[in-house]
Amino acid sequence: MPDITWEAPFCGxxxxxxxxxxxxxxxxxxxxxxxxxxxxxxxxxALRTLIRDVKAGKADHLL
Structure with a gap:
């Protein structure tokens, strides 16, 4: 496994x-x-695009 730098957990x-x-x-x-x-x-x-799309409401239909 590569050396990954993890951010703090995000909890909904x-x-x-x-x-x-x-x-x-x-x-x-x-x-x-x-x-x-x-x-x-x-x-x-790709991660940036995913986050932008979620913030723009493009994934609201999945919720």
């Missing part, structure tokens, strides 16, 4: 916590808090 309602991390090679990671050994991986730009 009901304690659904996840963490976002990055590595020195430009990859981004999202994992459930406590399950950082099984992250989803993509580029940092």
């Amino acid at each position: 309602e009901g304690n659904n916590c996840f963490r976002i991390g990055t590595d020195a090679e430009g990859n981004a990671y999202i994992a459930l808090n406590g399950e950082e050994d099984r992250p989803l991986t993509d580029s940092i730009e």
